[in-house]
Amino acid sequence: MAGVDAATETLTPLGWRTHEQIQAGDHVLALDPADKRIHWRKIGHVHRRHWESASDGPLTAWHHRAVKALSTPGQPWLQLNELGRKLGDDRPHDWTTTAALAGRDWVRIVFGGGTPSAFPDSSPYSDEFVELLGWIITEGCYPRPRHEGSWNHVQVSQSERVNPEKTQMLRRLADHFREQGYTFNEHRQAPTGVVPFYIGADLGARIRQTLPDKQLPPALISSLTLSQAEILYRSLILGDGNQHVGGGDYFIQVDQGRIDSFQMLAAMLGFRTAQKTWAALKGVFRITVYTRDSGTSGSTKPTRKDYDGTVWQIEFGRPTAWLARRDRTTFWTGAAPRSPRPPE
Structure with missing residues (x-):
């Protein structure tokens, strides 16, 4: 058998x-x-x-x-x-x-390998929203009130000093969503060089609903177009990964749910992956994306x-x-x- x-x-x-x-x-x-x-x-x-x-x-x-x-x-x-x-x-x-x-x-x-053909031709999301989701998963947070109640706003940040190109990407997204009528404001840069962005409850509620607990639901991945899946993959790598000198990408993560989702996304794009424990940091995993x-x-x-x-x-x-x-x-x-x- x-x-x-x-x-x-x-x-x-x-x-x-x-x-x-x-x-x-x-x-x-x-x-x-x-x-x-x-x-x-x-x-x-x-x-x-x-x-x-x-x-x-x-x-x-x-x-x-x-x-x-x-x-x-x-x-x-x-x-x-x-x-x-x-x-x-x-x-x-x-x-x-x-x-x-x-x-x-x-x-x-x-x-x-293989030619990605499992994605639909249309999606309920805009390309900018999909790109933003990748940044929220890797660089964002869902603030919580100290006492009872709930908040819907979202925060995301990036270091102007270390990653000026990535900071500019967030500024571009902020400009786009402000033009759409949403609250997406850049706050004063911290002494460390980190630039915080405040996303209001109008857009924040949609983000929280789409990414519960900052998890990437499989149904969301399956609903993206091929180009949007590529946008999401790249923003995830930019946020919590890097490119190997010999080719291929690394995705660094501690949350197993996000690792599972990343491996699903990569597989649908034709990439084989392997999750390994990163010896340098306890509890941190490195997902290798292979080019061969x-x-x-x-x-x-x-x-x-x-x-x-x-x-x-x-x-x-x-x-x-x-x-x-x-x-x-x-x-x-x-x-x-x-x-x-x-x-x-």
Whole structure:
């Protein structure tokens, strides 16, 4: 049987889900190996069975720095078309299995990438509002009254001294929303160089409703257009991330809910990610966004591992890859072959 272990999750429009939380008819993020487009695909069936290594044999564990997979020998994987890679054309990906990769170190497995096509053509939000949401998540706060009651205003700040370009971005947004009739005022710069911005209750209430507890709801991500998703991604990186010298981005965060949402956003944009503990700061996590879409089979450092538990697999009706997440690493893996129909 093709399958992955019970710790492997998948991505739905409502966020990350375990196999117990999905069923036929639900949609998961998928990659078509022919045209390499990323889209939501309806599940035809979810296969589950108990696996016991004493009778079924061990599973294969991959220990790649960006892929932590545990799968059965028959699990399908996308393989980069070598002829297409050499000729520089865009041939469809090939298929291989965990068992077929044993002893082969130079097969290039497709872990990420694809053309983002899961976003709608229109959105209920403006581009400026989406950009502002990214800054609120990373640099904003929701003030609370000392006593009973509630406030709706929002504050966001940036250092003029350290990040003058980013401060100017917030000024541009403030100008835009003031032209729309909202309260978005710049206050006096602090001695430290930090420039605070006050967003009034008129716009603040909408921000708080859209980002409850400064969390980025999966439904919000799914409602953005592609260009807005790119705007949001970039503002999140500008606010709480940086660019790696060798390419790719880092997103630094302490809140697991925001990490989950960022990994969802990145996956829909075609980026594979891995969450790692940042040794320099306790309780802080660094999410690495990888620029390479594939890795060699040898780099997965495969080992045999005994396993006693559920293995599961998605069936779509035709060869398709679906997005998996295990041990906070995201990657494409293959769906089960279509089950034969019972005789009529």
